[in-house]
Amino acid sequence: MRIISILTFVLFFSCFSIHAEDGSALWLRYPTGAKAIIMNKKQSPTLNIAVSELRNFWQGGIPITLEIQKNKELRALGNDGYIIRASKDGKHLTITSSGEQGILYGAYHLLRLQATGQLSESTLKSLNVSEKPDYRIRVLNHWDNLDGTIERGYAGHSLWKWDELPSVVSPRYEAYARANASIGINATVINNVNASPEILSDDYLQKVKVLADIFRPYGLKIYLSINFSSPAALGGLSTSDPLDKEVIAWWKKKAKDIYSLIPDFGGFLVKANSEGQPGPCDYGRTHAEGANILADVLKPYHGIVMWRAFVYSPTDSDRAKQAYLEFEPLDGKFRDNVIVQIKNGPIDFQPREPFSPLFGAMKKTAVMPEFQITQEYLGFSNHLAFLAPMWKECLDSDTYMQGEGSTIARVTDGSLFPHPLTAIAGVANIGDDPNWCGHPFAQANWYAFGRLAWKHSLSSEQIGEEWLRQTFLPVIDAQANLLTAKVVQKEKEQLFSQLSLLNSQVLQKSREAVVDYMMPLGLHHIFAWGHHYGPEPWCDIPGARPDWMPSYYHRADSLGIGFDRSSTGSNAAGQYHSPLCEELDNVDTCPENLLLWFHHASWNHQMKSGRTLWAEMCHAYDRGVKEVRNFQKVWDTMEPYIDSERFQEVRHRLKIQSRDAVWWRDACLLYFGQFSKQPIPYELERPVHELKDMMEYQLDITNFECPLYGFTK
Amino acid sequence: MRIISILTFVLFFSCFSIHAEDGSALWLRYPTGAKAIIMNKKQSPTLNIAVSELRNFWQGGIPITLEIQKNKELRALGNDGYIIRASKDGKHLTITSSGEQGILYGAYHLLRLQATGQLSESTLKSLNVSEKPDYRIRVLNHWDNLDGTIERGYAGHSLWKWDELPSVVSPRYEAYARANASIGINATVINNVNASPEILSDDYLQKVKVLADIFRPYGLKIYLSINFSSPAALGGLSTSDPLDKEVIAWWKKKAKDIYSLIPDFGGFLVKANSEGQPGPCDYGRTHAEGANILADVLKPYHGIVMWRAFVYSPTDSDRAKQAYLEFEPLDGKFRDNVIVQIKNGPIDFQPREPFSPLFGAMKKTAVMPEFQITQEYLGFSNHLAFLAPMWKECLDSDTYMQGEGSTIARVTDGSLFPHPLTAIAGVANIGDDPNWCGHPFAQANWYAFGRLAWKHSLSSEQIGEEWLRQTFLPVIDAQANLLTAKVVQKEKEQLFSQLSLLNSQVLQKSREAVVDYMMPLGLHHIFAWGHHYGPEPWCDIPGARPDWMPSYYHRADSLGIGFDRSSTGSNAAGQYHSPLCEELDNVDTCPENLLLWFHHASWNHQMKSGRTLWAEMCHAYDRGVKEVRNFQKVWDTMEPYIDSERFQEVRHRLKIQSRDAVWWRDACLLYFGQFSKQPIPYELERPVHELKDMMEYQLDITNFECPLYGFTK
The missing domain is CATH 3.20.20.80 (Glycosidases)
Structure with missing residues (x-):
């Protein structure tokens, strides 16, 4: 069984090419080779694009009619909205809209369903899509x-x-x-x-x-x-x-x-x-x-x-x-x-x-x-x-x-x-x-x-x-697809499952990871002067605008850290509507991911985890680093499935991100640790540089990576 | 209870000083203030040193007699050997030897027992030590x-x-x-x-x-x-x-x-x-x-x-x-x-x-x-x-x-x-x-x-x-010791337990960690040209002695890695005595920690762990990195117990070691991975630099750290 699986896998990729891709095609990597029947009465530059896109790339095997109609249902969807429906016998599709633009959007919608593998014989037969945009x-x-x-x-x-x-x-x-x-x-x-x-x-x-x-x-x-x-x-x-x-x-x-x-x-x-x-x-x-x-x-x-x-x-x-x-x-x-x-x-x-x-x-x-x-x-x-x-x-x-x-x-x-x-x-x-x-x-x-x-x-x-x-799905041309549809089904599912892993383990977690390794718990704007890339919570430029200094935002001192925007401070919390303003105003009800935005909290402030604020902050920075290292691991599992060019490119940048995450963690924990006067919890990975060495570097906008943490050549 | 414990702890360290130490006293950090009775008949420069060391530093409270004797028991111990014995009533100690040098060694032995906390009232009373050196x-x-x-x-x-x-x-x-x-x-x-x-x-x-x-x-x-x-x-x-x-x-x-x-x-x-x-x-x-x-x-x-x-x-x-x-x-x-x-x-x-x-x-x-x-x-x-x-x-x-x-x-x-x-x-x-x-x-x-x-x-x-x-034990002067012996007992035990942790978790594991992150499984001499510090398995100096090139030693190729010193190769294994030579000669019985010393083993060679050789090598490098990170953690827990000067110094060097371990891991796995053509097992942390960037650096003997991995300022 295993050998067969490997063989079909090899066939899949050899037929359908993991060729080098430079990313220039964006998400529009439609395969060529389709020969679709697209009917359309009216001519216009916009409609012509819709027709041409479908003629070139529609692989669904059934004809499509494009039609501008002004009925009530369509008028409610506006010029940009559209309906895509299969005929009752399932042998024909129609894209309708009250405007040309809606037809074009409908065409791209259909091609998106196709490219994301959401169209099977059965879904195609019962297709019924109605869309209008939320913003004009x-x-x-x-x-x-x-x-x-x-x-x-x-x-x-x-x-x-x-x-x-x-x-x-x-x-x-x-x-x-x-x-x-x-x-x-x-x-x-x-x-x-x-x-x-x-x-x-x-x-x-x-x-x-x-x-x-x-x-x-x-x-x-x-x-x-x-x-x-x-x-x-x-x-x-x-x-x-x-x-x-x-x-x-x-x-x-x-x-x-x-x-x-x-x-x-x-x-x-x-x-x-x-x-x-x-x-x-x-x-x-x-x-x-x-x-x-x-x-x-x-x-x-x-x-x-x-x-x-x-x-x-x-x-x-x-x-x-x-x-x-x-x-x-x-x-x-x-x-x-x-x-x-x-x-x-x-x-x-x-x-x-x-x-x-x-x-x-x-x-x-x-x-x-x-x-x-x-x-x-x-x-x-x-x-x-x-x-x-x-x-x-x-x-x-x-x-x-x-x-x-x-x-x-x-x-x-x-x-x-x-x-x-x-x-x-x-x-x-x-x-x-x-x-x-x-x-x-x-x-x-x-x-x-x-x-x-x-x-x-x-x-x-x-x-x-x-x-x-x-x-990232390999581009499968229409002819090949028909010939080998059965062979590739299993491998396609394997790919989908890999991409789902990438989605859940990397994409969906990535922004929170950045928050964790840069500015967790409501910290903000502690970037290095000018470049907004690396950490400089210590930044102090004589004569510069105070509201462009990190200390304006983090306000770390021997008692705690954070900007008091509660009613005892600037009362920015008061600009929100009740009951949110009360929730934000109270250090015990303020969401912890915004704690230091609204409060100057004590280093020993008790967090929901049972940890002190200081320990929680250390854990957050550490978690950020661990997340990025996990992104690297998950990405590396993609190697067999993806063209080498983009695989290497992403791998390379994840390495930088991994180093930067450590840089951020070390800089912030060593710097803020001077105020908290508490050690990083001993179960966590330790910094690998000295704060004083980091503070000596002047990072400018064209040279924003810290050589101490390893730069990109 | 907790407060009392903290108080006595503070008392302990405030009385007995965690003052800055520069390490110049080595392991001979004897406290002053002792006033011991030391008896000795004969005068000589060597004996005078023994007397003076004991007079200055012996805190045991009972007198000591130093005596050169030529009896059979002592002659068997040689001039360097010695006996330390308590009198029957336990109120007196004697150090005897057949030579002056043995007396001096005996004195240091006694002071070592004292400094390492191995002398209690009871052990002192029954002290009976007999020592002779194994090498002349x-x-x-x-x-x-x-x-x-x-x-x-x-x-x-x-x-x-x-x-x-x-x-x-x-x-x-x-x-x-x-x-x-x-x-x-x-x-x-x-x-x-x-x-x-x-x-x-x-x-x-x-x-x-x-x-x-x-x-x-x-x-x-x-x-x-x-x-x-x-x-x-x-x-x-x-x-x-x-x-x-x-x-x-x-x-x-x-x-x-x-x-x-x-x-x-x-x-x-x-x-x-x-x-x-x-x-x-x-x-x-x-x-x-x-x-x-x-x-x-x-x-x-x-x-x-x-x-x-x-x-x-x-x-x-x-x-x-x-x-x-x-x-x-x-x-x-x-x-x-x-x-x-x-x-x-x-x-x-x-x-x-x-x-x-x-x-x-x-x-x-x-x-x-x-x-x-x-x-x-x-x-x-x-x-x-x-x-x-x-x-x-x-x-x-x-x-x-x-x-x-x-x-x-x-x-x-x-x-x-x-x-x-x-x-x-x-x-x-x-x-x-x-x-x-x-x-x-x-x-x-x-x-x-x-x-x-x-x-x-x-x-x-x-x-x-x-x-x-x-x-690392705080230096406790004799007077203070007598006054507060009871107070400090508990804290001393705590310190001993910390040092035992340091011993078992760091000292005892440290050499194996170096092997792991530098050259596991019998790899050897893949250091950078000249300096013997960083990794350069790729090193190739045109015209240089081949036996000074890493490739002479690792011999990595598409089939495997290691120097075939078995009977099919150079037969260096044959220089050992039976049954060791047979054990080393056979790839399946050769100890795995010397495998690549004696064999050119296949990348997929099955290891005892069930992993392939390649995977085992990856795990070893990764383990080395993890070990050093753990050294950092354990060391940081020592902060309350140790003078700041040495604490910071060791912490600083552990940071370098931690970075170097990653450098070694990345360099070796990326380089050898070119031959194995296998990915690093996905459960392991990934490299953070590109091999080609590492290979571009020429590291010389005065500048041996790799800037890519962060150098020491």
Whole structure:
């Protein structure tokens, strides 16, 4: 039996190739060789894509009809929604939608079912899918600068080759649009929120237009980040005061110019009065006044403004409270084509934060979550961290704003407050690396963001499973599949079971592992100065902003550790709705994974495990290290199943992650141990370096690995 | 109860001081404050030392009489032996010996019993100790060069300050003699076996005389390593041919000069025709002819020659066989004041070797074991490796030369072959570092060598326990002891139990851990070129001697790994006596810890554990890493019991060892895995670097740590 199993296994892989893959195909590794019958009456660029994708890749063996219908059922699903149904005799499929875009999304849905092995003869015969997206706008934010660099980008340079545009067009622009369409992303802000005024120049708009034309058939709308002082900086006006008539006129003219080039232009994303960016407050105006003037000029064209709530300044007020203090009073003062974009947490994309209290607090204003796909604070593209669990944690958080069940998902998807404008943003992790995202597993986060933006009730497990199967199953061409279907069934199941293991043991645990080895129990922002990669809880830059210092956040002293945000401290807990605020306020009821976010807890604070806080912290750091070592073990078992190129690449990065986890553990436990004055529990693995040696290294943004822990050559 | 326990604990340590210690006191940390009555009739420098040591440090409360007696019982124990007995009423102790030296050794014995807590009121009353050494000459070999460097020394520069001598005398010379006397070492070769002819110059002999005068009262005789070509190189003769008359005359004159300065001079140690050193073979003479001429000139003065059997050359013959092939035929050809000094194993002080087949093979010649105390191949002074288990393993090995029970101990101590000349040598690990040996635990190896040279039946456990107690128990002064004896009893027991843990969990396991993470299963000499510290199984220096290349030793290929020294290979196994040679010759009966020494075994060779050879090797490397991590844990539990200075020092070095263990594991498993083409078993921790990155580093002798694995700042 064993020999037969090995033989068929060999056959499976020799027929179906574990050839080297560079990751450039993303999750869209459809085999060629299909010859499907696809019927479609209407012609349009979008419909043509749907037809072509199915003709090329549909292996189901039965014909498909694509049809735009305007019946009630379909109208309820909107232009993006669709229905996929088998005919009663099971010999025919139909994809219907009230819009072209829905047809294309339906086609990708079907191909996804096929690629993830969810279509058997019987499921195919009874197929009945009905889908509509939870958010109207599902948008990527690219923090790409016009000079080709990417702020917090770890996958090469910008995909947009501004020097070459508009004349030279990279084939990757269309590949990018296709990938987004395949997971339902319908919007993209292609330039950094720290925006250059230059993006609105005529030259650049000509370049943007080329991209917009390429993206359009895929249903991907372009948006731009704008610099609030563009009227002065680019237009030569003496001011950019949003209530100034000339300024208004300038923006009107600019909108007209844009829409003449890009009739379906999406609108503006604005970072104003934040981290040095200009904004309405420079002229004594409010954020609402600033946003509204832009909203007014875009309104005639159905454009919108996404206005970021990420504001803070080095005042006495707890940074975690500032966005709420500034924006909550403005509730109801924004135009209906403004949506306030709020980062998931009140600080800045830390491995774990509580949700921002602005969610739900602004009832009369449309608000949208901003997630970060790029791993600025989660190990760049060196660490494997699947972020769906983090985003789910935020979306599923209960704000209690309209009683129990007022989750952030419901606060933002239009079901709790009936704003017609709904959106969700993800800061992209895409660059010009051949595999798009640097770490082969970083693609999973792009994928997961798209899937959750479409349907926030999807489980992280399902998304992980989908992505793994599409990304790592050998590509089986249609002919071979028919010939050897029976032979390969068993091996396919073995593969699926391996991938499930990878999903449950690695993907699903990876974000929590990062929290454990970097900042467990509510610790946050103890990164090294500037680079947000390695640990520097001791960081102290003379003269630097105190709210950019780790000690501002961890506040370790001889008594304990953590930021007192309870009612005895900054009372940031008070910004949450009852009963959550009381729960957070009390050191004994505050969730332990946020304990040090809300409390300065004693080193001997009793934890639910029975351990002291100090011992619990040590165990968490140790657990993080052990988890990553386990990721390495599980990954290595994948070697027989995966092409060598991606296998080696992931293995290599897991080694870095494993070393970094030890570095984090050692640095934090040795540093905080100086305050706790307690030994690391003796059952745990000990540090392998001296704190003083670690503290001597100045890590800069281009050289962020600690040579003491072994660097990457 | 808990509070009381803590209080008495605090009292214990506050009274009795965990003050910083630099390790300079070695195991001789006797408290001051004793006022003992010591009676002694005869005066002599040696006896005066015994009296003074006891007067200063004896806390037993009862008087002691020292007495030289020539009765039959004492004569049987020799000049070095002694008896310690309590009087019948238990109110008085007597130390007797037939010689002064025995009295001094007896005094140290008593102080050792005291310092290790082995004397209670009752044991004291019935004390009855009778001791004699197993070897006549218990000698240290210093590989100290005249320029102050030490070959394979890792504890600073030479203790001997040749520039200052003879006029300036360091107090450390006497401290050195005292330390040796305290453990029974009675001989020292103070210069490198790769000897400079200069050591025999009149100038240097004047310096040596000063040391000899200081050492003499402690019973420590001086020997010198000589360069065989001294007659030519120093004496200006045209040859150093040992059968040349002028050469003989030169040596005679030199001997006379030496003995006129140092009447009790011990004799010569000679490394001849080995690794580039000159020797009799340069003139067509045998080793015996060379040794005998020196023996003849020393004979009138009762001097001896220790002639090293460490010879090999880059011929086709297996290096492991060469010493046997050269020396065994010379058996019976040496003078009776020549002793052939044989390294424990046939290659060169590897972490594990089989014993040298010369032991027992030379029946008519006195032979002595040469052990290496300095950790040339066991992590320098960075790694904690207690070597008593290694030396015991050699001494207890059965050569079968006179049937079962013909252990190396019995082959060399005069009990199996009745040679009156018996000796045992240890290559010293002593330098001018304040703590003498570099690693605080390296002192334990000096101590262990002395104790085993005295009594080879001592267990490694006992020696470890003795050393730990003397080295780490707080120094309790006599007055305080009497006042608080009851209070401290419990805490003392707690300390003893901690030290026992340290002994069993760290000391006793440490050498096997090094074997595991460096060269398990009989692997040997896969060190990096030149420095003998890190791993370089891949090392390949174009044009270098093949027998200095790791691949000469490991012979890894696609089929398996190991050096075939069975009858199908070099047949080095055939140099051993039956039934051992048959046992070693058969891959299925060869002890697994020497498997790859004697066999080129298949990667899938079935091991006793049920694992394949490859899997077993992986498990061994992994076990080594785990062991060192456990050493760290156990050591950290010592923090409350030990002065901070030594605690931190050991902790620091264990961190290095922990990193190095991972480095060794990764390098060897990744390298050998290329041949086995099998994955590391998935239950084991994975490597954290890439082989190719490791292979890129050229590690030199001054910079031997691999930066990839984190170096010492």
